[in-house]
Amino acid sequence: MRFVQEKPRRGVICNYGVTERFKTGYVSVDFVMPLTAENATGLSLLSGVLSRGCRRYPRMDQISRLLAGYYGASFSITASKAGEMELLSFSFTHLDNEYAIDGEDLRAAMMDFLQEILFCPLIENEGFLPDYVEQEKVNLADKIKAQFNDKRIYAAERCKELMCAGEAYGIHEMGDPETLKSFDPQSLYRFYARMMREAYVVISSVGKDGGGFLDPLAERFPDRPGAMPETEIKGAAGSAKEIIEPMELNQSKLNLGYRLGQTALENGAACRLFNVLYGGSATSRLFMNVRERLSLCYYCSSNIDRFKNVMFVSSGVEAAKYEEARQEIESQLAAVAAGDFSQEELDHAKIYLIDSIRSLSDSESALASLMLSGTLRGVLQTPEQEIGEIEAVSRETVIAIAREAALDTVYFLKGVQGEQ
Amino acid sequence: MIQSKVYTCPAIGGAYEKLIHPSGLTIYFMKMPGKARKAAMISAKFGSINYAFTAPDGRQVTVPNGTAHFLEHKLFEGEKGNAFDFYAKTGAKANAYTSNDKTAYYFVCSDFFEDNLEVLLSFVTHPYLTRENVEKEKGIIAQEIKMYEDEPGWQGYFTMVQGLYQEHPIRRDIAGTAEDIYSLTPEILMDCYNTFYHPLNLVLAVAGDVDRGRVLDAVDRYFPARRELPLQSMPIHEPDEAGARLVERNMLVSRPIFHLGFKDNDTDVDGFALSQKEMEVEILLEYLFGKTSPFYSELYETGVINSGFDCWYDLSDYFSFCVISGESDDPKAVERCAFKHIKALIDGTPDEERFREIRNGLYGALVMETDQAYGMVNRMVGNHLNGAETFDALEALQKISAADMRKRAMGMFSEERSCLSVINPLKEG
Numbered sequence: 059m060r061f062v063q064e065k066p067r068r069g070v071i072c073n074y075g076v077t078e079r080f081k082t083g084y085v086s087v088d089f090v091m092p093l094t095a096e097n098a099t100g101l102s103l104l105s106g107v108l109s110r111g112c113r114r115y116p117r118m119d120q121i122s123r124l125l126a127g128y129y130g131a132s133f134s135i136t137a138s139k140a141g142e143m144e145l146l147s148f149s150f151t152h153l154d155n156e157y158a159i160d161g162e163d164l165r166a167a168m169m170d171f172l173q174e175i176l177f178c179p180l181i182e183n184e185g186f187l188p189d190y191v192e193q194e195k196v197n198l199a200d201k202i203k204a205q206f207n208d209k210r211i212y213a214a215e216r217c218k219e220l221m222c223a224g225e226a227y228g229i230h231e232m233g234d235p236e237t238l239k240s241f242d243p244q245s246l247y248r249f250y251a252r253m254m255r256e257a258y259v260v261i262s263s264v265g266k267d268g269g270g271f272l273d274p275l276a277e278r279f280p281d282r283p284g285a286m287p288e289t290e291i292k293g294a295a296g297s298a299k300e301i302i303e304p305m306e307l308n309q310s311k312l313n314l315g316y317r318l319g320q321t322a323l324e325n326g327a328a329c330r331l332f333n334v335l336y337g338g339s340a341t342s343r344l345f346m347n348v349r350e351r352l353s354l355c356y357y358c359s360s361n362i363d364r365f366k367n368v369m370f371v372s373s374g375v376e377a378a379k380y381e382e383a384r385q386e387i388e389s390q391l392a393a394v395a396a397g398d399f400s401q402e403e404l405d406h407a408k409i410y411l412i413d414s415i416r417s418l419s420d421s422e423s424a425l426a427s428l429m430l431s432g433t434l435r436g437v438l439q440t441p442e443q444e445i446g447e448i449e450a451v452s453r454e455t456v457i458a459i460a461r462e463a464a465l466d467t468v469y470f471l472k473g474v475q476g477e478q
Numbered sequence: 479m480i481q482s483k484v485y486t487c488p489a490i491g492g493a494y495e496k497l498i499h500p501s502g503l504t505i506y507f508m509k510m511p512g513k514a515r516k517a518a519m520i521s522a523k524f525g526s527i528n529y530a531f532t533a534p535d536g537r538q539v540t541v542p543n544g545t546a547h548f549l550e551h552k553l554f555e556g557e558k559g560n561a562f563d564f565y566a567k568t569g570a571k572a573n574a575y576t577s578n579d580k581t582a583y584y585f586v587c588s589d590f591f592e593d594n595l596e597v598l599l600s601f602v603t604h605p606y607l608t609r610e611n612v613e614k615e616k617g618i619i620a621q622e623i624k625m626y627e628d629e630p631g632w633q634g635y636f637t638m639v640q641g642l643y644q645e646h647p648i649r650r651d652i653a654g655t656a657e658d659i660y661s662l663t664p665e666i667l668m669d670c671y672n673t674f675y676h677p678l679n680l681v682l683a684v685a686g687d688v689d690r691g692r693v694l695d696a697v698d699r700y701f702p703a704r705r706e707l708p709l710q711s712m713p714i715h716e717p718d719e720a721g722a723r724l725v726e727r728n729m730l731v732s733r734p735i736f737h738l739g740f741k742d743n744d745t746d747v748d749g750f751a752l753s754q755k756e757m758e759v760e761i762l763l764e765y766l767f768g769k770t771s772p773f774y775s776e777l778y779e780t781g782v783i784n785s786g787f788d789c790w791y792d793l794s795d796y797f798s799f800c801v802i803s804g805e806s807d808d809p810k811a812v813e814r815c816a817f818k819h820i821k822a823l824i825d826g827t828p829d830e831e832r833f834r835e836i837r838n839g840l841y842g843a844l845v846m847e848t849d850q851a852y853g854m855v856n857r858m859v860g861n862h863l864n865g866a867e868t869f870d871a872l873e874a875l876q877k878i879s880a881a882d883m884r885k886r887a888m889g890m891f892s893e894e895r896s897c898l899s900v901i902n903p904l905k906e907g
Contacts (some may be wrong), residue, residue: 079512081490082846106785118778122769126835129842153842157490189779197784203732204786204805207630306730306904309624340573341566350560353617356625374625406566409589413569416588420515420849473628 059419061429061440062269069282072272073429073438075264077419081157083165083265084422086149087176087275088430090258092287093142093226099198099233100249101146102137103241106194107186108250109135113178115171124171128164129153133171139231140434141289141365146253148172151422154266173275179250185243186250195238202232213311213471214372220301221315221467225290227366254279258286262429264422286434289365293317294464307473310377314387315469316369319462321455323367326435327447328455333362335407335456336394337371343390343399348373354383365435369463377473384468395460397453404453411448415441480694487869492848494685494858494868497694501701502678506858507693508685510851516591516686517851519584520602521859523681524674527578527647527796528712531673539669542661544619544654547576549667551615553583557606564597572598578648579794580863586852591688592696599700602680605671607664620656630731630901631803638737638801638899641725646716648797677701681862683855714796718743719894728904735901736809738816740891741799753861753870757840758878758886759791759800764836765828765883766819767802773819782811795864800890809900820891828880841875 062074091097115121125131131152138145150172152164180187206212215230222228241249259279261272294317322329330338337344337360348358358373375383393399418424418441425441432438439447480500486493494508510516526547530540554561554574565572568590574583583602585594626632640649653659684693720741747755767773767789777783787804806812847853854868861868 079849081849117775119770119772119775123832123835126770126839128838129845130839131842151846153845157845193779193781196781200733200784200805201786206730206732207735209628209730210625308627309621340571341562345562349618353614354621356618356622374621376621376624406569409567409569411569413588414571417515417586420513420851 059440059442061438063433063438064269066273066276067279067281069284069286070259070276070279071261071433072276073260073262073433074267074269074272075262075422075425075429076266076268077264077425078266079420080265080422081154082151082422083154083263083267084149084151084426085169085172085263085272086147086261086426086430087172088260088262089146089253090260090287090434091144091253093139093144093229095229095234095237096249097144098137098139098229098231099237100241100246101144101253102232103191103194103198103238103246104146104250104253105135105137106197107190107246108175108179110190110194111180112174113180114174116180128162128167129158131164131168133168135175137231140431141363142226143287143289143365143434144231148176149423149426169275173278177278181247183244185247188243191241191243191246195241198232199235199238202230202235209305209307209311209471210372210374213313213469214370216303216471217313217315217370217467217469220299220469225292227289256283258282260430260433262426264425291323291367294466298465298468300468300470302470302472304472304474306475307471309374310380310473311471312373312375312380312383313469314371314384314465315467316371316463317466318362318367318369318459319464321458321462325451325455325459326364327444328451329362329364329459331404331407331411331448331451332394332456332459333360333369334411335399335403336360336391336460339407339410341406341410343394344371344387347390348383348386352382352386354379354386358383358387380470380472388465391460391463395457395463397457401453404456408448408451412445415444415448485867485869487848487872489872490845490848494854496867499677499697499701501704502676503697503701504681504862505693505697506681506683506855506862507690508683508854508858509688509690510686510849513687513849513851514588515586515851516588516684516688517584517586517855518595518598518682518684519582519855519859520598520680520682521580521582521863522674523579523679523863524581524670525577525579526650526652528674529647529650531712533669534672539673541666541670542654542658543651544658545662545666545670546581547653548615548619548659548662549670550574550576550581550583551619552607552612552667553601553605555606555611556601556604561597561601565594568593568597570594576652578652579796580860582856582859584852584855591686592692595684595693595696599696602675603700605668605675607667609664612662612664612667616659616662619653619659623653623656623659626653630729630735633727633729634735634737634899634901635801635803637725637727637901638739638897641722641897641899642720642739642741642799644717644721646714646797677704681859683858685851685854685858712796716743720897722897723893725897725899726902727900728902731901731903733805734807734809734903735803735805736812737801737803737899738809738813738896739799739801739899740896741797742890742895744889745796745798748865749867750870750874752864752866754874754878755886756791756793756866757871757874758882759793759890760840761833761836761878762883762886762890763789763791763800764840765833766823766887767816768836770832770836771819773815777812777815782806782808782815793864809898813898817893820887823884823887828884830880833880833883837875837878841872844872844875
C-alpha cells in the first residue's frame with residue numbers, strides 16, 4: 059500500500075492509493091468550499107439536481123441503467139461537511155476490467171461518464187432544468203425535515219447547533235430551508251459555475267494504478283484562486299450551558315458537547331486514542347460504566363471531530379435518570395484526566411485503534427476518505443504511518459487531552475408522556 | 479470423521495468449504511489470501527419465533543417475547559468477566575444480533591484472529607447466568623426497547639409485519655416489552671440455551687486470511703462430542719391472505735412513512751431452487767421498483783416519493799415477503815402505482831434489455847461482496863440456515879430468464895396477500 063500525491067494545478071490535488079487488493083476500482087472527485095449557509099444548501103441541492111441527468115443522459119433511469127449494465131457499477135453524488143468545510147463528492151466503484159464478461163474497458167467508460175456529469179449538465183436559459191430544480195428543492199426540504207424522525211440524530215445535531223450557534227460549525231451539512239427558497243434554476247447554475255471555477259478540488263483513486271491516469275481529468279480544472287478553507291477553533295465559554303427541551307418520547311436523549319484543547323489539536327493520534335479509551339468503543343469507560351455497571355442506557359458513546367477539535371457524548375436514558383447519567387459521564391472524564399486508568403487500558407485502546415486502521419486497507423472508499431481527510435488536514439498518512447504514531451502515544455498526552463476537555467453544552471431532549 | 483465439500487465459483491476464482499464436524503456443528507471456511515480483515519460468526523437457529531418448544535428433558539416450555547434476544551445479551555457474560563474484556567485485549571470489533579429466526583455472534587478483526595475465535599467459541603459454549611447478572615441486564619434492554627419504540631422506521635416495518643401475518647410467530651416482537659423481559663429468570667434462559675445452542679442447531683462461518691487447521695483445532699476443543707438432539711420441528715400455520723390490508727399509527731414524524739408488504743406462503747423451497755427463487759425475486763424487485771423502473775421515475779418525478787425510497791426481500795426458512803418503503807404524503811397512490819406496474823408485467827412481455835442490465839448489476843454486486851469477510855460470513859450463515867448455498871446464487875443468476883422473472887411476479891404479488899402500513903405525523907414536525 060502506498061499513497062502518491064500530485065498537484066497538477068494550484069488547488070487541484072490528485073491522490074492515488076496504490077494496492078492490488080481489490081476486484082474493483084474507485085475514483086472520487088471532491089469540491090471543497092467554506093461552510094456557509096449558501097454553500098451547504100447550494101452543494102446539497104446540486105447533489106440532487108446533478109444526479110438527475112446530464113446532456114448525454116438526461117434522465118435518472120438512463121444513468122441507473124448505464125451503471126447496471128456496467129456490472130452494477132455504483133455512482134453517487136453527496137454533500138457533507140468536514141469541520142467548517144462543505145464538500146460535494148462525486149464517486150464511483152467499478153468492477154476491474156479482467157472480470158468483465160465481454161472484455162469492456164469499464165474504467166475508461168466510468169471516467170468518461172464522470173466527466174459528462176461534471177462538465178456537461180443539462181442547461182436551458184442559462185439555468186438548470188426548472189422541473190429538476192423544483193423537485194430537488196422539495197426533496198431537500200423533506201430530507202432536512204426528516205432528520206426529526208431519528209431522535210438520536212436529531213438530538214446530536216441539536217446539541218451541535220446550540221453549542222456552535224454563531225459559528226460556521228453550527229450550520230447543518232444539508233443547509234437550511236430559508237436559504238433553499240432563495241435558489242432558482244439560474245442562481246443554482248451560477249453557483250455551480252462558481253464551484254467549478256473556485257472550489258478546491260481533491261481527486262482520489264484507489265486501485266492498481268499508480269499515477270497519471272487522473273491527469274486528463276485534473277487538467278480540465280483551471281488554477282484555483284483561493285486557499286483551502288480553514289476551520290476556526292474556539293475555547294469553551296466560562297461555564298457550561300444546559301438546555302432541556304421536552305418532547306413526547308419514550309426515551310430521553312442526553313448529549314454533551316466538549317471543546318478540546320491545544321494538546322488534542324497538536325496530537326491527532328493521541329486524541330483518537332483518548333476517544334477510544336473514554337467512549338469510542340465497546341470496551342470504553344462510558345460503555346463499561348454507564349451501560350454495563352449502572353445499567354442506565356443501551357448506548358453511551360463519544361465521538362470527536364478533529365477539524366473542529368470538539369467531542370460529543372450521546373446516550374439514550376430514562377428521563378428520571380438524567381442527573382445520574384450526566385454525573386457518571388462527567389466523572390469518567392475526570393477519572394481519565396486524573397490519570398486513573400491502567401497501562402493495560404491504554405494498551406488495549408491502542409490495539410483497538412490499530413486493528414481498525416489495519417482493516418481500512420480492505421475498503422477502497424475508506425482508503426479514499428483517509429486520503430481526502432489527510433489532504434484537507436495537510437498531512438497525508440498511510441495506514442502504516444498512522445499506526446506508527448498511535449504506538450508512540452504516551453500516557454501523559456492522553457491525560458493532558460482529558461484535562462483540557464472543557465464541557466461547553468449539555469442538551470437534554472426530555473421524553474414526556476403525551477396528553478392523549 | 480469430518481465431512482467436507484468445496485464450493486467453487488470459477489468466474490471469480492473463489493471457493494469456500496463446508497464441513498460437518500463430528501459434534502454436528504456445520505462450519506463454513508473461506509480463505510481470502512492477502513486480505514487484512516478477518517471475520518467469524520456463529521449462529522443458532524433460534525429467534526423470536528421459537529417461543530414454544532420441548533426442552534431436552536421433555537417438558538413443554540413457553541417463553542415470553544424477547545427471550546432469544548435477552549439470551550444473546552447474556553452470552554457475553556462469563557465467569558471470568560465480560561466477553562468485551564477479552565476482546566479488549568485483541569482490538570476486535572465484536573457484536574451480536576437477534577432476528578425472527580436466528581441469533582448470531584460475530585467479530586471482525588485484522589490481528590489476533592485465533593485469540594478472538596477462542597473468545598467467541600468459549601462464550602457461546604459456556605453460558606454464565608446468575609440472578610444478579612440477569613437482573614442487571616434488564617435495565618439495559620429496557621432502554622433498548624424504548625429506543626426502538628421511538629423509531630418510526632422500525633415501528634412502521636413491524637406494524638406492517640403484524641398486519642401481513644395472521645397467526646405466524648413472526649408477529650411476536652423480537653425484543654419484547656419491558657414487562658416481558660422483567661419476567662425472565664436464569665432458568666427460562668437456560669431452557670432455551672439447552673434446547674437451541676446445540677451443535678446440530680449451530681453454524682460457524684470463518685472468512686479471511688486464516689489458518690484452516692487452527693480453526694478446526696479450536697472447534698475440536700469447544701465442541702468435544704456428539705450429543706443427540708430431539709428434533710424441534712415447529713409447525714407454522716398461516717392463512718394465505720393478509721390479516722389486514724391497511725394498518726395505521728401516529729408518531730412524531732415529519733412526513734408519513736409507508737411500508738407495503740407482499741407475503742408469499744411458499745416456504746417449502748430448499749437448495750438450488752431457493753437460491754434461484756431468491757435471485758428471481760431480487761431481480762423482480764429491481765425491475766418493478768428499482769431506480770431504473772418506470773414506477774420509480776413516475777413517482778419520483780411527481781414528488782410522491784423521494785430518494786428515501788427502498789425495496790427489499792425478507793427471506794427465511796419460515797417466511798418470505800417483499801417490502802417497499804419510503805416517505806410519501808400519499809401512500810395509497812404508491813400502492814396503486816405498484817399494483818399497476820405489477821399487472822403490466824404479468825399481462826405484458828418483459829423488457830429483455832432492462833432485465834439483462836439488472837441481472838448484470840446484481841451479479842457484479844455479489845462478486846464485489848466475495849471480497850468482504852464480514853459480508854461473506856453473514857451470507858454463508860444466513861443461507862445455510864435457510865437451506866441454501868451461497869455460490870448457488872451466482873450460478874442461478876446465469877440461468878434465470880426474463881420469463882422466469884415474470885412467472886415469479888405471478889406467485890409473489892397479489893392484493894389479498896399484501897398489507898400497507900402508514901405512520902402518520904402526530905403533529906406538525
